[in-house]
Amino acid sequence: MNxxxxxxxxxxxxxxxxxxxxxxxxCKGCDVRGCTNCCxxxxxxxxxxxxxxxxxxxxxxxxxxxxxxCQRNAFTRWRYPRxxxxxxxxxx
Amino acid sequence: MNRNFQAIVVGAGPAGSASALxxxxxxxxxxxxxxxxxxxxxxxxGGMLHRLPGLEEIFPxxxxxxxxxxxxxxxxxxxLTGDSSxxxxxxxGSFDRTPYNGYTIFRPRFDNWLAQEAVNAGxxxxxxxxxxxxxxxxxxxxxxxxxxxxxxxxxxxxxxADGVLSFLAKKAGLRQPVFDPGQxxxxxxxxxxxxxxxxxxxxxLARDQGFANEFVGCTEGVRGGGFLYTNYDSLSIxxxxxxxxxxxxxxxxxxxxxxxxxQPQVAKLVRGGRILEYSAHLIPEGGYDxxxxxxxxxxxxxxxxxxxxxxxxxxxEGINLAVESGLLAGKAVAEVCRKGDFSKRxxxxxxxxxxxxxxxxxxxxxxxxxxxxxxxxxxSAYPELVCQIMEQIxxxxxxxxxxxxxLFIQSAKEKIxxxxxxxxxxxxxxxx
Numbered sequence: 001m002n003x004x005x006x007x008x009x010x011x012x013x014x015x016x017x018x019x020x021x022x023x024x025x026x027c028k029g030c031d032v033r034g035c036t037n038c039c040x041x042x043x044x045x046x047x048x049x050x051x052x053x054x055x056x057x058x059x060x061x062x063x064x065x066x067x068x069x070c071q072r073n074a075f076t077r078w079r080y081p082r083x084x085x086x087x088x089x090x091x092x
Numbered sequence: 093m094n095r096n097f098q099a100i101v102v103g104a105g106p107a108g109s110a111s112a113l114x115x116x117x118x119x120x121x122x123x124x125x126x127x128x129x130x131x132x133x134x135x136x137x138g139g140m141l142h143r144l145p146g147l148e149e150i151f152p153x154x155x156x157x158x159x160x161x162x163x164x165x166x167x168x169x170x171x172l173t174g175d176s177s178x179x180x181x182x183x184x185g186s187f188d189r190t191p192y193n194g195y196t197i198f199r200p201r202f203d204n205w206l207a208q209e210a211v212n213a214g215x216x217x218x219x220x221x222x223x224x225x226x227x228x229x230x231x232x233x234x235x236x237x238x239x240x241x242x243x244x245x246x247x248x249x250x251x252x253a254d255g256v257l258s259f260l261a262k263k264a265g266l267r268q269p270v271f272d273p274g275q276x277x278x279x280x281x282x283x284x285x286x287x288x289x290x291x292x293x294x295x296x297l298a299r300d301q302g303f304a305n306e307f308v309g310c311t312e313g314v315r316g317g318g319f320l321y322t323n324y325d326s327l328s329i330x331x332x333x334x335x336x337x338x339x340x341x342x343x344x345x346x347x348x349x350x351x352x353x354x355q356p357q358v359a360k361l362v363r364g365g366r367i368l369e370y371s372a373h374l375i376p377e378g379g380y381d382x383x384x385x386x387x388x389x390x391x392x393x394x395x396x397x398x399x400x401x402x403x404x405x406x407x408x409e410g411i412n413l414a415v416e417s418g419l420l421a422g423k424a425v426a427e428v429c430r431k432g433d434f435s436k437r438x439x440x441x442x443x444x445x446x447x448x449x450x451x452x453x454x455x456x457x458x459x460x461x462x463x464x465x466x467x468x469x470x471x472s473a474y475p476e477l478v479c480q481i482m483e484q485i486x487x488x489x490x491x492x493x494x495x496x497x498x499l500f501i502q503s504a505k506e507k508i509x510x511x512x513x514x515x516x517x518x519x520x521x522x523x524x
Contacts, residue, residue, distance in 0.1 A: 073270075
């Protein structure tokens with residue numbers, strides 16, 4: 001299974017507005033960055049060159065891992081997608 | 093939409109639907125609010141549903157009505173290393189006779205069914221509605237705002253069945269504001285397509301029989317384990333990690349899952365399986381010590397939101413505890429509605445019902461299990477020890493054999509250390 005191909009196996013109804021928003025200043029000051037390896041959907045990536053954390057919410061499985069592993073509460077918003085949007089499991 | 097109810101249940105998972113069902117049957121006008129487009133759309137678990145005595149009382153034909161997959165007749169544990177495995181399997185004849193001990197299920201199907209039963213009993217199901225804020229009136233919760241489907245719902249009592257992160261319990265000041273990553277695990281799962289006949293052949297099953305297996309030693313030293321459950325024509329296979337340990341390891345869940353699927357003995361079990369769905373979910377594994385306050389003014393907490401989960405390492409229970417807590421919350425709400433007093437003190441009747449139930453008794457009994465499981469040796473040294481000893485016992489190559497006791501002590505010294513071995517045995521004995 002290649003995580004980059006997540007949209008091939010899991011369905012999403014993507015909202016135009018992100019349900020998670022990061023405070024970049026806090027991410028910049030963090031040297032743990034547990035979100036980048038713990039997120040089961042690989043939504044977080046740190047760019048060393050740009051000194052920037054990128055969060056792509058499209059493939060978010062809404063599991064809450066980032067909410068728990070972030071030690072600095074870098075979220076200016078962390079909520080579930082509004083009703084009807086986000087991941088849509090069919091079987092599982 | 094804006095409406096008044098006698099009670100609002102937030103979250104149509106097993107706890108929420110059971111709670112709404114029990115209130116609707118008591119004649120209450122109850123709203124069951126779900127953020128998915130249908131109940132179960134957001135829900136995922138490893139794969140085994142245990143007995144639900146509370147629901148069986150309401151529906152004597154429960155096990156014929158509910159959408160289930162295979163009943164579990166075989167339970168196994170595998171100790172893995174990079175290229176070896178040691179397996180134990182138990183298949184008691186009684187597991188193949190009704191009432192069965194457990195079933196595999198698909199959550200989008202099962203949760204949807206249970207919510208519909210609540211609707212049939214008179215509950216109002218509101219889907220595509222994420223609960224955002226608690227609405228207060230004279231200092232007490234009086235309703236919730238919803239987004240997606242927009243509006244405000246009002247009721248003097250709210251049941252928080254909103255899952256492991258329970259923002260409602262947080263907003264009501266009932267749970268810790270920050271979670272300890274050592275108390276929460278993440279599970280990732282791949283659902284693999286496989287023809288029914290092939291599953292029967294490969295796992296030694298007939299009719300609707302199912303197999304459930306747990307794995308230890310398959311997480312490259314990260315605290316956690318693996319699971320495999322057979323559905324009718326698919327396999328649920330995945331890994332669970334303690335978040336604190338995963339964070340420090342720097343490893344990713346999907347890489348570890350891919351490595352697990354490639355382990356030589358596991359690869360033979362999943363060969364030919366095509367991935368149908370990939371999912372992830374958190375598990376509150378902190379046990380009794382992680383539980384929030386169960387009641388506040390106008391609010392009750394149930395299921396995962398109340399951290400009701402028993403993960404002793406041998407049994408993994410959650411849905412059965414969620415359903416029981418939901419039913420008891422429903423019973424408590426029906427009682428306080430008769431009195432018209434929705435204060436914390438009045439709602440404490442829920443706590444009393446919980447304390448008398450197997451839910452709290454078991455959580456208290458296994459209170460120390462989560463601490464025992466915070467031992468890195470369980471996740472690589474012990475599986476290696478077991479495999480090494482068994483390999484040496486069975487290896488015959490024309491030289492004189494070592495005495496078994498000596499073999500055990502020497503291997504244990506090498507892999508674990510004798511002092512650690514004694515300490516771990518004591519800790520396991522105390523917690524189980």
